[in-house]
Amino acid sequence: xxxxxKVWRQKDAQSPGRFVTYVTxxxxxxxxxxxxxxxxxxxxxxxxxxxxxFDHDCREGICGTCSLVINGKPHGPHRGVxxxxxxxxxxxxxDTIVVEPFRARAFPVxxxxxxxxxxxxxxxxxxxxxxxxxxxxxxxxSLPVPKDVAERAMDAAQCIGCGAxxxxxxxxxxxxxxxxxxxxxxxxxxxxxxxxxxxRAMIEQMDREGFGACTVTGSCEAVCPKGxxxxxxxxxxxxxxxALLKGDSPVRAAAAL
Amino acid sequence: MATLNANxxxxxxxxxxxxxxxxxxxxxxxxxxxxKIIVVGAGLAGASASxxxxxxxxxxxxxxxxxxPRRAHSVAAQGGINAAKNYQNDGDSVWRLFYDTLRGGDxxxxxxxxxxxxxxxxxxxxxxxxxxxxxxxEYGGLLDNRSFGGAQVSRTFYARGxxxxxxLLAAYSALCRMIAAGQVKSxxxxxxxxxxxxxxxxxxxxxxxxxxxxxxxHNADAVVLATGGYANVFYLSTNALHSNATAIxxxxxxxxxxANPCFTQIHPxxxxxxxxxxxxxxLMSESLRNDGRIWVPKRPxxxxxxxxxxPESDRDYYLExxxxxxxxxxxxxxxxxxxKKVCDEGRGVGPGGRGVYLDFSDAIRxxxxxxxxxxxxxxxxxxxxxxxxxxxxxPMRIYPAVHxxxxxxxxxxxxxxxxxxxxxxGEANFSDHGANRLGASAxxxxxxxxxxxxxxxxxxxxxxxxxxxxxxTDHAAxxxxxxxxxxxxxxxxxxxxxxxxxxxxxxxxxxxxxxxxMSRNRAxxxxxxxxxxELRDRFWHEVNVPGESxxxxxxxxxxxxxxxxxxxxxxxxxDALHREESCGGHFREEHQLPDGEAKRDDERFAxxxxxxxxxxxxxxxxxxxxxxxxxxxMTTRSYK
Numbered sequence: 102x103x104x105x106x107k108v109w110r111q112k113d114a115q116s117p118g119r120f121v122t123y124v125t126x127x128x129x130x131x132x133x134x135x136x137x138x139x140x141x142x143x144x145x146x147x148x149x150x151x152x153x154x155f156d157h158d159c160r161e162g163i164c165g166t167c168s169l170v171i172n173g174k175p176h177g178p179h180r181g182v183x184x185x186x187x188x189x190x191x192x193x194x195x196d197t198i199v200v201e202p203f204r205a206r207a208f209p210v211x212x213x214x215x216x217x218x219x220x221x222x223x224x225x226x227x228x229x230x231x232x233x234x235x236x237x238x239x240x241x242x243s244l245p246v247p248k249d250v251a252e253r254a255m256d257a258a259q260c261i262g263c264g265a266x267x268x269x270x271x272x273x274x275x276x277x278x279x280x281x282x283x284x285x286x287x288x289x290x291x292x293x294x295x296x297x298x299x300x301r302a303m304i305e306q307m308d309r310e311g312f313g314a315c316t317v318t319g320s321c322e323a324v325c326p327k328g329x330x331x332x333x334x335x336x337x338x339x340x341x342x343x344a345l346l347k348g349d350s351p352v353r354a355a356a357a358l
Numbered sequence: 359m360a361t362l363n364a365n366x367x368x369x370x371x372x373x374x375x376x377x378x379x380x381x382x383x384x385x386x387x388x389x390x391x392x393x394k395i396i397v398v399g400a401g402l403a404g405a406s407a408s409x410x411x412x413x414x415x416x417x418x419x420x421x422x423x424x425x426x427p428r429r430a431h432s433v434a435a436q437g438g439i440n441a442a443k444n445y446q447n448d449g450d451s452v453w454r455l456f457y458d459t460l461r462g463g464d465x466x467x468x469x470x471x472x473x474x475x476x477x478x479x480x481x482x483x484x485x486x487x488x489x490x491x492x493x494x495x496e497y498g499g500l501l502d503n504r505s506f507g508g509a510q511v512s513r514t515f516y517a518r519g520x521x522x523x524x525x526l527l528a529a530y531s532a533l534c535r536m537i538a539a540g541q542v543k544s545x546x547x548x549x550x551x552x553x554x555x556x557x558x559x560x561x562x563x564x565x566x567x568x569x570x571x572x573x574x575x576h577n578a579d580a581v582v583l584a585t586g587g588y589a590n591v592f593y594l595s596t597n598a599l600h601s602n603a604t605a606i607x608x609x610x611x612x613x614x615x616x617a618n619p620c621f622t623q624i625h626p627x628x629x630x631x632x633x634x635x636x637x638x639x640x641l642m643s644e645s646l647r648n649d650g651r652i653w654v655p656k657r658p659x660x661x662x663x664x665x666x667x668x669p670e671s672d673r674d675y676y677l678e679x680x681x682x683x684x685x686x687x688x689x690x691x692x693x694x695x696x697x698k699k700v701c702d703e704g705r706g707v708g709p710g711g712r713g714v715y716l717d718f719s720d721a722i723r724x725x726x727x728x729x730x731x732x733x734x735x736x737x738x739x740x741x742x743x744x745x746x747x748x749x750x751x752x753p754m755r756i757y758p759a760v761h762x763x764x765x766x767x768x769x770x771x772x773x774x775x776x777x778x779x780x781x782x783x784g785e786a787n788f789s790d791h792g793a794n795r796l797g798a799s800a801x802x803x804x805x806x807x808x809x810x811x812x813x814x815x816x817x818x819x820x821x822x823x824x825x826x827x828x829x830x831t832d833h834a835a836x837x838x839x840x841x842x843x844x845x846x847x848x849x850x851x852x853x854x855x856x857x858x859x860x861x862x863x864x865x866x867x868x869x870x871x872x873x874x875x876m877s878r879n880r881a882x883x884x885x886x887x888x889x890x891x892e893l894r895d896r897f898w899h900e901v902n903v904p905g906e907s908x909x910x911x912x913x914x915x916x917x918x919x920x921x922x923x924x925x926x927x928x929x930x931x932x933d934a935l936h937r938e939e940s941c942g943g944h945f946r947e948e949h950q951l952p953d954g955e956a957k958r959d960d961e962r963f964a965x966x967x968x969x970x971x972x973x974x975x976x977x978x979x980x981x982x983x984x985x986x987x988x989x990x991x992m993t994t995r996s997y998k
Contacts, residue, residue, distance in 0.1 A: 112909075113909065113910075128635075129633050129635060131632050131633060131746075132633070132635050133637070135637070136635050136636065136637050139635070139637055139860070140635060142913075143858050143860060143861075145904075146858040146859075146902055146903075146904055146913055147856065147857070147858060147902065149854070149902065149904050150904060151904050151905045151911075151913075152904070152912065152913055154910055154912055156425065157599060158424065158429060158431070158598040158599055158600050159429075159431060159433065159434045159598040159599075160598070160599060160637060160638045160640075161434055161638075161640050161641075161740065162740065162743075163433050163434050163520065163522075163523055164424075164429045164431070164433050164434065164598060165426075165428070165429060165433075166424065166425065166429050181739075182743055186740070186743045186744070188743070188744075188746075190746065211569055211910060212569075212909070212910045215910070217425070218425060218426065219425070219426070219546065221426070222426050222427075222428075222534070222544075222546075225428075225530075225531070225534045226534045226535075226537050226538040227538065228538075229531055229534055230489075230490075230531035230532060230534050230535040231488065231489055231490045231531070232535060233485070233488040233489055233532075234413055235406075235409070235410040235413055235485060235532070235809050235810070235813070236481075236485075236810070237488075238481075238484040238485045238487065238488035238489075239484065239488070240484055241443070241483045241484045241486075241487040241501060242443075242445065242500045242501055244487065245495075245498065245499025245500055246492075246495055246499050247495075247499050248495045248496065248497050248499065251492050251493070251494070251495045252492075254490075254492040255492040255517060255518060255524075258490075258492050258517075258524060258527065259520065259523075261523070262426065262428055285490065285492070286490050289490050289492065291487065291488055291489075291490050292490055
């Protein structure tokens with residue numbers, strides 16, 4: 102099979118970008134979408150042209166590096182998978198496929214399809230942790246965690262931090278990402294001491310990074326490769342409200358030490 | 359010749375680590391903050407080391423080439439992490455975990471290091487639970503375990519099929535806390551391209567900002583490499599695409615010894631290769647061997663039949679037949695070789711006859727579909743996405759693939775290389791897994807090294823140097839190393855040949871898989887050595903790297919990594935050629951027992967082969983660290 106690609110090319114954040122059309126060489130339907138881009142890039146390099154820059158690493162759907170908006174949808178046509186796990190058998194011979202970066206004000210373009218997602222890290226620095234000093238932990242089984250609670254925490258903890266939720270949201274909101282982390286730690290007994298402070302600190306950092314607000318359209322959940330549930334946003338909102346009522350100032354990690 | 363002193367503490371095995379802790383040099387809190395430590399990598403080892411060193415008060419600078427420290431390849435580990443908790447009451451102990459690991463490694467690891475690893479394992483679980491890892495639990499709320507290869511007890515802790523991800527996120531969260539506290543400076547998109555050695559001590563690195571292409575110099579009182587393994591020398595492996603050997607290879611070329619480079623792990627349960635375009639191989643967790651049964655048809659003529667049409671009596675559950683005591687849970691090297699053997703006999707299944715069945719129908723009958731889904735759901739999903747097949751209905755097809763490298767930079771008991779000030783932790787070092795790593799032990803080693811061992815042992819070196827004597831980045835050694843890096847990048851950009859870096863990488867990978875893969879022989883290795891030299895020569899004349907070095911250039915990144923693989927591959931073959939025995943993952947066809955099992959030669963090869971760079975166009979020097987077992991006896995492994 103062969104497809105036509107319309108790919109966003111942009112030298113850097115300062116330069117304007119544009120779509121460039123490429124007709125692919127002969128492809129195998131069992132190729133992954135990224136292997137198809139590899140083939141196109143190999144061709145470009147042989148011709149001495151600069152290959153299409155795109156983010157990727159593990160190619161098994163867990164590192165969260167790969168991105169891409171494929172035909173208007175972050176991570177391509179299927180639910181519950183990343184771009185690296187999208188295969189060409191999901192497309193037809195002769196298709197035209199539009200490939201864009203994750204677009205959001207908080208994700209400036211670095212080059213072509215690569216964007217800067219460091220805003221997500223900075224939200225984590227604000228409080229995405231349990232403050233425990235190495236060596237000070239009690240015996241692991243001294244703290245029983247009900248199985249359903251551990252499973253629920255794991256549902257949230259699966260987030261791979263790819264940012265598809267932001268790219269899908271018309272407000273470029275990062276609420277699903279932040280809610281996943283706040284819920285993962287806030288559900289577990291170990292996370293209780295910092296629960297309110299954490300929720301407030303992470304949400305305030307999210308706002309500072311320029312992400313939009315949530316209007317509960319649910320597009321984030323629909324594109325999330327790990328199927329993180331919108332319910333976690335409701336849970337986060339509740340935690341945030343409680344935190345505000347409690348009136349705790351968001352104590353940053355530095356002050357907590 | 360390098361001086362290799364393993365610095366193993368004296369005294370009984372069970373007391374060495376305690377004694378070492380009591381006797382290690384301490385640095386006062388007021389002085390700790392004056393020391394600056396560079397940590398390269400933020401996988402389990404790098405992130406945990408950065409966090410733990412920062413908690414102690416050191417100034418830590420952490421470098422990753424990823425866009426975030428949370429993306430390191432530890433994230434992809436599926437099955438679990440071992441620890442000698444004995445929560446199952448099945449007779450486990452520190453001694454058993456130690457012995458299983460040492461024996462699994464075919465008696466080619468350092469006894470004292472392995473014992474310490476087993477000892478520390480219990481603390482790792484405590485700490486990870488405290489950090490919020492949502493490990494699998496039983497209904498009573500306490501931690502659950504599963505079984506892994508090479509052990510007859512259940513000691514593996516897990517978080518669905520994403521244990522590596524959850525542990526990495528825990529280590530990353532500890533790192534985030536220290537970044538927020540201002541104790542760690544995090545450099546992302548920044549790749550280490552050389553080590554700076556001043557008067558024989560590691561004192562800094564040269565790095566490149568992958569977004570801007572800017573080359574920068576960084577000095578420190580000590581450098582910690584936590585840069586993972588080199589399995590991508592085979593082109594196709596289960597490693598992430600960017601995993602590379604450059605950091606450890608550059609350190610080798612600056613004088614650090616490279617130990618047992620030929621010890622590589624071929625993992626038995628991966629999705630088979632499907633075509634030339636393939637960019638990587640995907641692992642199906644070893645935990646599947648808990649409940650899945652591996653088989654091939656007894657007769658070659660049945661291979662093309664649908665598996666449902668092959669009756670029970672015509673199936674060969676070959677691992678259960680050959681190794682009844684461990685069955686499907688025998689160690690990885692043994693399971694991989696057995697798969698190769700049955701496929702070589704013409705009994706492999708799937709395209710090209712390079713595959714065996716991993717069948718869950720018995721497990722589904724025994725446990726019910728829901729239980730199997732709960733245990734392995736995400737792995738079955740992953741399998742379906744890649745192959746388009748439903749493994750609940752038809753057996754999975756699997757085949758061995760390169761997965762891990764037991765070899766790495768030589769380190770002593772303090773995890774310091776022979777270059778003072780250079781520490782190497784996690785997969786990047788060689789010390790704990792011998793010639794074969796058991797499943798669920800890599801995560802254990804990464805976190806043991808980073809959280810609990812290095813933060814203590816690094817003091818033994820730091821106490822001997824004074825931060826006021828830290829060389830500045832204006833020192834001639836920094837300028838020289840930077841010039842080397844710039845020259846190398848320019849040379850790659852100026853070749854302007856006709857072939858892509860990936861084409862060379864693929865060719866190298868095929869060579870290595872054929873001659874330095876699951877089984878090796880003298881003629882093959884000698885031929886590989888000739889071909890690698892020739893391929894390297896062609897690479898430097900024919901490679902084409904478009905663009906420039908002053909901006910994001912992924913082709914340049916790739917070419918630079920391939921250039922280093924082309925050198926490392928040679929050392930691996932040399933090592934495999936010199937080791938005239940079979941042990942663990944290193945199987946020399948000339949050295950096998952009549953039943954085809956590995957024939958180890960403890961008389962001649964009970965040592966660590968630590969290769970020392972001797973300059974361009976000169977053969978590396980072989981240093982030997984004898985493996986002395988004080989409390990265990992080397993025996994022939996038997997899983998029968």
